[in-house]
Amino acid sequence: xxGLFSRYRNMSAxxxxxxxxxxxxxWQIKSDGDTRLIRVxxxxxxxxxxxxxxxxxxxxxxxxxxxxxxxxxxxDNARLRRRTAELDIRNQLxxxxxxxxxxxxxxxxxxxxxxxxxxxATILGNAPGVQSGVFFLDRGSxxxxxxxxxxxxxxxxxxxxxxxxxxxxxIMLATSQGFAAxxxxxxxxxxxxxxxxxxxxxxxxxxxxxxxxxxxxxYTSGDDRxxxxxxxxxxxRSVRNGADGKxxxxxxxxxxxxISEVLILLDAVxxxxxxxxxxxxxxxxxxxxxxxxTHESAAAAAAAASPAPAGGSSATPQTDADRMKERYKRIVExxxxxxxxxxYRAPDFNRQPAAAPSGAGTATAIQPPGTAQPGAPxxxxxxxxxxxxxxxxxxxxxxxxxxxxR
Amino acid sequence: xxxxxxxxxxxxxxxxxxxxxxxxxWILVPLVAILFQVYVxxxxxxxxxxxxxxxxxVYFSVMxxxxxxxxxxxxxxxxxxxxxxxxxLGMYGxxxxxxxxxxxxxxxxxxxxxAGLRFLLGxxxxxxxxxxxxxxxxxxxxxxxxxxxxxxxxxxxLNGVVALPLFQVLDRLKSEAR
Numbered sequence: 001x002x003g004l005f006s007r008y009r010n011m012s013a014x015x016x017x018x019x020x021x022x023x024x025x026x027w028q029i030k031s032d033g034d035t036r037l038i039r040v041x042x043x044x045x046x047x048x049x050x051x052x053x054x055x056x057x058x059x060x061x062x063x064x065x066x067x068x069x070x071x072x073x074x075x076d077n078a079r080l081r082r083r084t085a086e087l088d089i090r091n092q093l094x095x096x097x098x099x100x101x102x103x104x105x106x107x108x109x110x111x112x113x114x115x116x117x118x119x120x121a122t123i124l125g126n127a128p129g130v131q132s133g134v135f136f137l138d139r140g141s142x143x144x145x146x147x148x149x150x151x152x153x154x155x156x157x158x159x160x161x162x163x164x165x166x167x168x169x170x171i172m173l174a175t176s177q178g179f180a181a182x183x184x185x186x187x188x189x190x191x192x193x194x195x196x197x198x199x200x201x202x203x204x205x206x207x208x209x210x211x212x213x214x215x216x217x218x219y220t221s222g223d224d225r226x227x228x229x230x231x232x233x234x235x236x237r238s239v240r241n242g243a244d245g246k247x248x249x250x251x252x253x254x255x256x257x258x259i260s261e262v263l264i265l266l267d268a269v270x271x272x273x274x275x276x277x278x279x280x281x282x283x284x285x286x287x288x289x290x291x292x293x294t295h296e297s298a299a300a301a302a303a304a305a306s307p308a309p310a311g312g313s314s315a316t317p318q319t320d321a322d323r324m325k326e327r328y329k330r331i332v333e334x335x336x337x338x339x340x341x342x343x344y345r346a347p348d349f350n351r352q353p354a355a356a357p358s359g360a361g362t363a364t365a366i367q368p369p370g371t372a373q374p375g376a377p378x379x380x381x382x383x384x385x386x387x388x389x390x391x392x393x394x395x396x397x398x399x400x401x402x403x404x405x406r
Numbered sequence: 407x408x409x410x411x412x413x414x415x416x417x418x419x420x421x422x423x424x425x426x427x428x429x430x431x432w433i434l435v436p437l438v439a440i441l442f443q444v445y446v447x448x449x450x451x452x453x454x455x456x457x458x459x460x461x462x463x464v465y466f467s468v469m470x471x472x473x474x475x476x477x478x479x480x481x482x483x484x485x486x487x488x489x490x491x492x493x494x495l496g497m498y499g500x501x502x503x504x505x506x507x508x509x510x511x512x513x514x515x516x517x518x519x520x521a522g523l524r525f526l527l528g529x530x531x532x533x534x535x536x537x538x539x540x541x542x543x544x545x546x547x548x549x550x551x552x553x554x555x556x557x558x559x560x561x562x563x564l565n566g567v568v569a570l571p572l573f574q575v576l577d578r579l580k581s582e583a584r
Binding site: 025039049123172 | 445448451455491500561
């Protein structure tokens with residue numbers, strides 16, 4: 001046996017290492033083994049270093065800037081070139097600061113609108129692995145973070161907390177393989193399951209006959225009990241029919257750009273999925289109604305002031321058609337013509353209609369066109385019985401339209 | 407006599423030298439590699455395709471020219487990586503154990519100071535690493551993650567290119583073992 005081991009020493013060592021790790025793996029899978037202690041040690045060892053690196057990065061950024069600005073310049077050309085370089089760098093730094101401030105402001109506004117209790121957090125770094133899609137946050141268990149909590153930004157859902165340690169926590173981005181969330185579309189209310197595939201997201205569980213448009217937004221439905229209902233996810237990038245239902249690709253809006261600050265939802269509260277906004281009205285100016293024609297309004301006022309004929313409508317003319325009807329009626333009456341009686345005599349509709357016999361009709365006819373004060377109510381629209389007594393006092397010398405006609 | 411001592415090599419015995427490193431190098435270099443993977447891709451996202459812990463594993467393994475040492479190096483670096491992820495402990499450990507063992511075995515047959523071979527080591531072992539990890543995830547954990555072949559090929563080339571200067575830098579830290 002000793003000879004066998006010595007002959008295959010290398011292979012034995014390899015097998016021993018592999019067997020040990022396979023046993024460790026099997027124990028974790030079988031008993032949902034808690035290797036928390038090892039992980040806590042590892043994360044606790046790494047986090048301070050990463051925090052230190054971050055502090056150094058911020059510090060050296062300022063130093064580098066000062067170094068560039070303090071450089072001695074010998075010739076104008078070199079000076080101008082360096083100056084340009086300095087300004088470029090400075091511009092980049094300022095742009096970065098501005099962007100960061102903007103992001104923070106947007107996140108703050110979003111947080112104030114959010115009904116859920118949330119905790120702002122900053123991304124410290126990536127978890128090891130090629131394109132792992134898992135990030136370290138600077139918030140841990142002392143801050144109340146728990147595994148499974150939703151992580152969002154102002155643009156929508158970003159991911160989910162997958163591990164929590166005293167000094168940090170790990171979040172899995174929505175695009176990571178293994179991520180899943182229950183979603184529903186905004187327009188057609190089509191339900192599906194959002195899954196990450198490493199680069200982007202796709203929605204599964206939508207039948208081919210269900211309606212879904214390209215560009216339609218998905219929101220969380222709250223069915224997964226991780227993400228509260230009503231959080232934005234992202235628009236449909238592509239949709240096509242497939243063998244097992246629709247193949248829908250969605251790009252989470254929160255992950256479109258660089259994310260460095262996020263919100264962890266500590267106490268998620270369901271919201272509402274907003275209805276589609278109605279199309280905005282074109283910018284059209286609509287004028288106020290035109291002023292009443294003075295002659296017609298006088299006649300209308302007279303008609304309104306006169307007692308209503310028996311069986312007729314006693315209401316004041318409200319529309320142009322009503323006023324025209326009244327005008328023709330008075331023209332016919334003024335010419336003593338009876339409609340529908342033989343021998344038939346056609347009325348002259350070019351003549352002005354007769355005014356009402358009472359003084360009420362004089363109220364508005366005396367005011368010539370164009371003299372109406374801006375803002376003053378149209379004369380014809382004045383309530384019957386009110387305009388009549390006041391108008392003669394204002395213009396006592398004018399004649400009525402009926403007198404002019406005679 | 408082991409199976410490798412009896413196998414033919416393609417390099418003259420005077421170039422089959424075994425290198426050693428300062429104990430601090432054994433700890434700091436893998437730590438820096440892991441920290442690089444944790445911190446740098448946050449600012450330069452395309453560098454997330456760099457698998458520096460793997461390249462360090464390969465380098466230490468081929469320089470030591472001892473398969474058990476290579477396997478142990480890979481095992482420790484892989485477990486350290488595992489501890490910083492949310493996956494089960496041992497996934498990266500097993501993969502890097504195999505990579506370390508294979509790299510050390512190859513170093514017994516080839517001249518690993520050759521730049522071309524170093525490039526191939528970087529490329530080949532990265533691809534093997536990704537395929538092994540994917541296969542283990544499927545077989546042991548039952549996951550259905552997709553293996554993006556074009557991405558993996560491009561990332562393998564990138565890692566091969568990075569392996570050249572990285573190995574040259576690390577060459578400055580080595581000393582001949584007695």
